Each structure stands twice: as structure tokens, then as C-alpha cells.
Amino acid sequence: MTGPVIADTERAPSRAAPAPPPPRRPRLTWRQRLSVADVKWSPYLYIAPFFVLFGVVGLFPLLYTGYLSLFDRDLLDVDSTWVGLANYGTLFADAQFWNSLVNTISIFLLSTVPQIVIAVLLAALLNSRLRLPTAWRVGVLLPYVVSLVAVGIIFANLFGPNYGLVNGILEGLGFDRIDWQGNRFASHVAIATMVNWRWTGYNALIVLAAMKAIPRDITEAALIDGAGAVRRFFSVTLPLLRPTLIFVVVTSTIGGLQIFTEPKLFDAMPGSNNGGSSNQFQTITLYMYQTAFETQHLGYASAIAWVLFLLIIVIAVINFLLTRRIASAGVEEDAR
Amino acid sequence: MTALTVAVRRNTVDATGAKRARFWVYGLLIAFIVGSIFPFYWQFLVASRDSSMLTEQVPPLVPGGNFFANAARVFDSVSFWKALGNSVVVSGTVTLTTVLFSTLAGFAFAKLRFRGRNALFLFVVATLAVPTQLGIIPLYMAMSEFGWAGELQAVIVPNLVTAIGVFWMRQYTMQVVPYELIEAARVDGCSMLRVYWHVVLPAVRPAAAFLGMFTFMTSWNDFLWPLVVLNAENPTVQIALERLQSGFYIDYSLVLAGTTLATIPILIVFIVLGRQIVAGIMQGAVKG
Numbered sequence: 001m002t003g004p005v006i007a008d009t010e011r012a013p014s015r016a017a018p019a020p021p022p023p024r025r026p027r028l029t030w031r032q033r034l035s036v037a038d039v040k041w042s043p044y045l046y047i048a049p050f051f052v053l054f055g056v057v058g059l060f061p062l063l064y065t066g067y068l069s070l071f072d073r074d075l076l077d078v079d080s081t082w083v084g085l086a087n088y089g090t091l092f093a094d095a096q097f098w099n100s101l102v103n104t105i106s107i108f109l110l111s112t113v114p115q116i117v118i119a120v121l122l123a124a125l126l127n128s129r130l131r132l133p134t135a136w137r138v139g140v141l142l143p144y145v146v147s148l149v150a151v152g153i154i155f156a157n158l159f160g161p162n163y164g165l166v167n168g169i170l171e172g173l174g175f176d177r178i179d180w181q182g183n184r185f186a187s188h189v190a191i192a193t194m195v196n197w198r199w200t201g202y203n204a205l206i207v208l209a210a211m212k213a214i215p216r217d218i219t220e221a222a223l224i225d226g227a228g229a230v231r232r233f234f235s236v237t238l239p240l241l242r243p244t245l246i247f248v249v250v251t252s253t254i255g256g257l258q259i260f261t262e263p264k265l266f267d268a269m270p271g272s273n274n275g276g277s278s279n280q281f282q283t284i285t286l287y288m289y290q291t292a293f294e295t296q297h298l299g300y301a302s303a304i305a306w307v308l309f310l311l312i313i314v315i316a317v318i319n320f321l322l323t324r325r326i327a328s329a330g331v332e333e334d335a336r
Numbered sequence: 337m338t339a340l341t342v343a344v345r346r347n348t349v350d351a352t353g354a355k356r357a358r359f360w361v362y363g364l365l366i367a368f369i370v371g372s373i374f375p376f377y378w379q380f381l382v383a384s385r386d387s388s389m390l391t392e393q394v395p396p397l398v399p400g401g402n403f404f405a406n407a408a409r410v411f412d413s414v415s416f417w418k419a420l421g422n423s424v425v426v427s428g429t430v431t432l433t434t435v436l437f438s439t440l441a442g443f444a445f446a447k448l449r450f451r452g453r454n455a456l457f458l459f460v461v462a463t464l465a466v467p468t469q470l471g472i473i474p475l476y477m478a479m480s481e482f483g484w485a486g487e488l489q490a491v492i493v494p495n496l497v498t499a500i501g502v503f504w505m506r507q508y509t510m511q512v513v514p515y516e517l518i519e520a521a522r523v524d525g526c527s528m529l530r531v532y533w534h535v536v537l538p539a540v541r542p543a544a545a546f547l548g549m550f551t552f553m554t555s556w557n558d559f560l561w562p563l564v565v566l567n568a569e570n571p572t573v574q575i576a577l578e579r580l581q582s583g584f585y586i587d588y589s590l591v592l593a594g595t596t597l598a599t600i601p602i603l604i605v606f607i608v609l610g611r612q613i614v615a616g617i618m619q620g621a622v623k624g
Contacts, residue, residue, distance in 0.1 A: 047444050064474035143372050153577065
């Protein structure tokens with residue numbers, strides 16, 4: 001509130017006012033000083049909640065995880081014992097860790113590659129002139145509303161080894177039953193199916209948005225040059241989608257490497273954190289959770305978390321370099 | 337040029353080069369959507385019958401009449417009412433604060449000038465890629481220290497505002513709020529907070545509404561952190577579902593009645609507001 005200067009509001013400058021008036025200007029009123037302070041400090045006040053929160057519950061716990069990984073500490077311990085890098089030594093010789101790393105990467109590849117291919121094709125279908133375009137878009141996004149827990153439970157049922165519908169259909173078609181939980185590769189396929197089911201439509205909409213943003217004259221020019229629909233798709237549309245595809249790949253990488261809920265709920269032994277009887281589908285995050293909160297070795301679990309963190313950071317740096325270009329374009333536009 | 341346009345018209349190709357959709361396009365889309373809907377239908381199917389249906393060679397494809405009986409058993413087996421109430425409190429609070437803090441920060445980053453703005457915004461963008469989920473071990477230790485383990489605030493506080501919310505609101509505010517409007521309000525004697533409340537907030541309402549829905553869904557579906565910090569006595573819906581499934585023997589008509597119940601509220605929100613959610617995701621994609 002910086003109303004017009006009225007005589008009786010003129011008073012001695014408040015000591016609390018953080019911005020002293022420039023010397024040559026006439027002395028500012030208390031209200032004007034307040035207004036100057038408002039302009040100067042409001043932005044910091046508005047962005048403060050995010051930075052404070054990120055520092056306290058995001059950055060600090062992450063860094064502390066790295067520190068904790070240098071100790072031997074159990075959940076109920078009061079004191080921790082410094083062990084240096086011993087946890088990492090154990091970790092790199094830990095067959096279960098390597099197993100979970102391979103599982104994570106395998107599930108990640110099985111879920112990302114088909115998902116992006118199908119998302120692009122689906123986006124191309126949605127980009128054709130449809131009746132009721134929005135209804136179709138809402139339809140493909142539908143799986144996104146189901147929680148990961150519900151997805152895990154539903155698909156654990158569908159892929160059930162004995163009475164599951166998928167095996168029923170396979171048998172009906174004359175194929176052999178597949179042990180979706182026992183077989184390592186089959187379990188990865190089943191878990192990747194959950195991820196694909198939930199996320200393909202979502203990613204298709206992101207790709208569709210990018211397709212809609214392709215300028216008309218480019219596709220028109222290709223059309224006039226005599227390019228067919230398939231040629232236009234591969235030579236014009238796809239290359240122009242590259243930034244969006246990179247964005248989708250990077251975000252699904254960061255999410256995919258931390259996959260936890262689906263393998264946890266897929267286990268035939270409910271409540272177990274083993275990821276199958278011989279850890280055949282235990283992911284790194286699931287192994288970290290098991291180590292921290294079941295066997296309660298917080299120090300060792302922190303080492304697992306930190307290794308995964310460093311793995312993701314490598315990808316995050318790539319992400320940063322990519323998004324910076326997008327973001328700085330926005331900053332330039334704004335600095336007028 | 338005219339001749340060309342005519343030729344193009346005859347080929348039923350419009351100006352975007354997109355052909356009018358053929359029947360096989362609809363066929364593929366319908367197949368995809370059937371695949372999307374089927375698991376929903378299946379959970380309801382199992383939930384509406386007793387578990388013996390799963391042992392049948394050819395499972396029946398019409399719902400039975402047991403849904404309400406199974407749903408009642410869900411409420412008997414776990415504290416589902418409490419879980420629903422907790423989830424509403426947690427997701428509601430998180431949604432309100434995220435929208436409030438994100439619109440404020442978005443306004444500052446988009447329209448106000450201050451030292452370090454660009455660097456701080458780049459920092460926000462960079463944090464989008466930071467897997468904060470991996471810090472749960474110290475976070476759990478801190479929550480235990482505070483005596484918050486098992487309490488709802490342990491799930492609420494870490495999610496009060498998100499980087500994606502700040503990023504999203506900044507992009508939107510930059511586009512829709514003209515500087516002239518802010519300057520006019522300042523000349524009229526509005527403080528910054530009043531500019532935010534009377535000028536910025538009304539203008540960014542569509543994006544704020546999308547952010548709210550998105551945040552609500554994300555929070556409602558959150559699993560790992562609530563699993564770590566909450567317990568079976570004071571669960572959210574997702575934790576209650578996990579409890580249902582962890583019995584010695586999985587009674588699927590019970591468990592899937594639970595997932596159906598948990599999906600219904602979000603599904604209603606989605607059917608009512610689906611159009612805006614789709615628009616929001618697509619807008620965010622172009623800008624992000």
C-alpha cells in the first residue's frame with residue numbers, strides 16, 4: 001500500500017527500513033521506503049519457500065546419505081562407527097547389488113524403448129484429423145490416473161502363474177504357460193508392461209503437442225515436393241521431434257532407474273522386498289529399501305542410494321545441459 | 337497455386353498435411369483404448385465376484401453382484417475410512433500449498449527483477465533432475481528425531497512445493513501476464529502481494545488449476561515415502577492397499593475391490609476435468 005503522500009504520514013525514517021534513500025533525492029516517507037523494500041525483497045520472499053524446502057528435505061538428506069554411507073550404522077544404533085569406504089568395497093563385491101543393477105537396467109530398457117516407439121506412433125494417429133479429438137486424448141491418458149500400487153496389484157493378478165488371465169489366454173491360443181514371476185526375463189517383461197501401460201498415453205500426448213507445434217509450411221513444402229505420408233513422417237516429423245524425444249527419454253530414465261513400486265507389488269510373496277524368490281526382479285531402489293528398513297543397515301543402504309544417485313547424476317547433467325538451452329531461450333525473451 | 341490447392345483438396349489433405357483419419361486409424365485407436373480400459377474393467381470384474389472365478393478355465397466377462405459385499409470387507413479388513421480421510425487431508429494440503437507457493441515463485445521469476453534471478457531459476461530447472469527420493473534414509477532419521485514418524489505431517493511437509501510447479505507457473509505467468517497490467521496496479525498503489533492476488537492469480541488460474549489437479553493425483557498415488565514413514569495404524573490409501581495385499585493368502589476379490597475403491601475418486605476427477613488435464617500436459621510439453 002503506497003498511497004499518495006499525505007502530510008501527516010511524514011515522519012522520521014524508520015530504522016528498520018532496509019533500503020537507505022539515495023543521498024541526493026528528497027527524503028522518502030516511511031510509506032515510500034516500505035514500497036521500495038517491498039519491490040526489493042518481495043521476489044526473494046516469494047521464491048524462498050521452494051529453496052528452503054528443497055534445501056531441508058531434498059539437498060541436505062541427499063548429501064547426508066553420502067556422509068552416512070561412510071559409517072556402519074543400524075536403524076536402532078545411537079552411535080555410528082566410521083568405516084570409510086568399506087561399505088562401497090562390500091557393495092562392489094555384492095552379487096545381489098549387481099543383480100539388482102542388471103534387473104533395473106533390463107526393466108528400464110524393456111519399458112522405455114517400446115514405450116517411446118508406441119508413443120510416437122500413437123501420437124501420429126492422434127495427429128490425424130479425428131472426430132472428437134479431445135475424447136481420444138482423454139482416452140489414451142486414462143491409465144495415468146491409476147496409482148502405481150493399484151497397477152502393481154492388478155497386473156500381479158493378470159500375470160499370476162496359475163490362474164492369471166494372461167496365461168489363460170496363452171494356453172487358449174495353444175502356447176505354453178509362462179512363469180511370469182519365476183522366470184527372470186519374463187518377470188522383467190511383466191513389470192515393464194505395467195510401466196508401459198501407465199505411461200505410454202502420457203508420453204504420446206507430449207509427443208503430440210510437439211507434432212502440433214511443427215510449422216505447417218514445412219510439412220506443406222514436403223508435400224509439394226512429392227513426399228508421401230511415410231516419407232514425411234520419417235524425414236520431416238521425426239527429426240523435428242528430436243528435442244521432445246530427448247526430453248521424454250531423459251525423464252523416463254530418471255524415473256525408470258528408481259523403479260520401486262511395481263516390483264515390490266509384483267512379488268508372489270506379499271509384503272516381501274526380495275523381488276522374487278531369487279531376487280530375479282529386485283531393483284536397486286527395492287534393494288536399498290530392503291537394506292534400510294528390513295535388515296536395517298542404514299550405512300550400507302546409504303551406499304546403495306549414493307551409487308544410484310551418482311548414476312542418475314550423470315544423466316541429470318545431460319538433462320541440465322539440454323534444458324538450459326530451453327530455459328535460457330525463455331530468459332532472453334523475458335529480458336526486455 | 338490455385339490448381340495445386342484444388343488437387344490437394346481432392347486428396348483430402350488439409351493445410352497441415354494431415355489426412356482425414358481413415359477407418360484403420362480409428363481401429364488402431366480403439367484397440368489401444370480397449371487395452372487401456374481393460375485392466376480397469378478386470379479389477380472391477382474380479383471385485384464384483386468371489387475369488388473362485390479366478391480358478392475357472394474361461395473367466396466370466398460380466399460383473400457379478402458381490403462388489404458391495406467385497407467393498408464392505410475392505411472396510412472391515414483395514415482402516416480404509418481413516419486411510420481415505422488421511423489421503424484427502426494429505427493431498428488437499430499439499431495441493432493448496434504447492435499451488436500457492438508455485439504461483440508466488442512463478443510470478444517472481446517471470447515478472448519481477450532481482451539480483452540472481454536467472455541463476456536461481458537455472459537452479460530450479462536443475463533440481464528437476466535431482467532424485468530426492470534417494471535421500472529417504474536421513475529424512476526418515478530426521479522425522480523419527482522430531483517424533484513425526486507415523487504422523488501425517490511427515491508426508492505433507494516434504495511436498496509443500498515442487499520444482500516442477502515453480503517451473504510450470506513461471507513459464508505460464510511469463511506468457512499471460514502483461515507488464516503493463518502490473519505497472520498499472522503498482523501506480524494505483526498496490527503492494528506486491530496485492531498485485532499477486534488481484535492481477536497475477538486471476539490471470540494464471542487455468543494453469544494453477546492444472547497444477548492443482550496434477551499435484552493432487554501425484555500426492556494421492558505417492559507410495560515409497562509414505563510406506564517408509566507411516567504405519568498400518570495411520571495409513572494413506574496406497575499404504576492401506578499394500579496392507580490388503582500383504583496377507584498370507586491374497587484374496588483378489590478383496591484386494592481388487594480395494595483398488596477399485598481407491599481408483600474411483602481419481603477417476604471421477606479425471607472424467608470431469610480430463611479435457612483440462614490433457615490440455616495442461618500438452619501445453620506444458622511445448623513450453624517445457
